[in-house]
Amino acid sequence: MSNRSHPLLQIRSEIDPLKTILLHRPSRELEQLIPKYLDEMLFEDIPYLEQMQKEHDEFALQLTSRGIEVLYFENLLKETLAQQDARVQIVNTVIDELHVNSASLKEDIRQLLLSRSSGELAQTLLAGLSKNEVPHSADEKRLSFYIKEGFPFYLDPLPNLYFSRDYGTVIGNRLSVNTMKARARKRESMLLEQIARYHRRFTSAGVDLWHHYNEKDSIEGGDILILSPEVIAIGCSARTSPEGIEELAERIFEKDTGFREVLVLQIPFARAYMHLDTVFTMVDRDKFSIFPGIAEHIKVFSIKPGSKGGLSIIPRENLKKTLSESLGLRGIQLIETGGGDLLTAEREQWNDGTNTLAISPGCVVTYRRNTVSNDILRKHNIEVVEIPGSELVRGRGGPRCMSMPLYRETE
């Protein structure tokens, strides 16, 4: 346990000094990727795990060496599973949500999971359970013993778990456990919700939730940017639905949290820009990095509390002007990644050149490989902390995607 003297959760901006962050160090779940199922698993390629872990450790080191406390998802899960009530609840939920009908098979899997130690069970819940691992009795073999051609897992692996940005978002002092769009990522938020419900670090801080993992309309954290203590931007994207945004906005406005406006930035629904933070991130009080190929395609809407208790939604014309007005700034700078050359910009955007993680105003973490975009940021007086990303990038996410800030200091 740390000597924290502040509450566990507090995020009122994208850029305030970062104090505590949740990461997941890529692990065995990446070794369950096979070419046939890459699309379903939301990957284009299979990373080299050992190298990926080195890169991730470098990322974590850049944070810890600046005094930022790093919590690891797998440790929190393991500690949660050490509590008997949590363990039974988590295994029951996993079994209820299995894509398996047979009651006897479900029971076999339940018993197998419950027989594992907390550490092994945590690994299984992340790396998945392959059909080969479920024992067959000598005289009653299942068909999966003979037929190996189909999907190899009863419990899918979670190779996207290292993108901790997406399954949870701290807004003010509460946590939104996000409803993921794709089946491949749904268990990520279920597990986060169980950690928030049972882990002493969360229970002792009395953490409340804005949103639960299994709601109807999808919303993912890569689309949520807390621009200021009053304004939140939410991307409407291939992953985040208009209904999910409205629902969250209503809940936020209902509480007296200081947030008074949600700016909706609708981006084209495409793989290369699956979330708003793949094309637009905040790097300083009045500066944003943006992928130039997208600026003219973004549609902007302002949502405020309506006079009769609902929402007032107003289409806005111009991103830059809307941002300055909403943030109460004279002007803002949109820094185009790729340095004005669209080919470079597209290549670097694909490698997450626009996906910056701010650790304090004007200081961001980025991948070293995006040399042109990093230089442009520096030319705009942004301090750039570079990390390697040859393997990490293969899951299509950068430093912001790989991190869930839990606490930022406010001035």
Ligand SMILES: NC(=O)NCCC[C@H](N)C(=O)O
């Ligand atoms: N915020 C982000 O853009 N996260 C990256 C998520 C990448 C992951 N392979 C996915 O498709 O969900």
